[in-house]
Amino acid sequence: MDKHLQGGKAFGFLKSQQDVKLNSINEVCCSSAYKCYYGSII
Incomplete structure (x- = not known):
């Protein structure tokens, strides 16, 4: 029971770390796509 809990x-910690990584990657992609999009308009 104790081992399972640990x-x-x-697992929860790893999952949250993974989500943080995914979020930061998404933000980088979005911000660069955003710049590219506005760059093409201007």
Whole structure:
């Protein structure tokens, strides 16, 4: 039971770290696409 609980915590932590990575990658992609889009208009 204890080991299972610790495993769940570790998994939750890894998952949140992964989400943070994905979010920062998305932000970088969005901001560069945004610049490209506005660059083509101007």
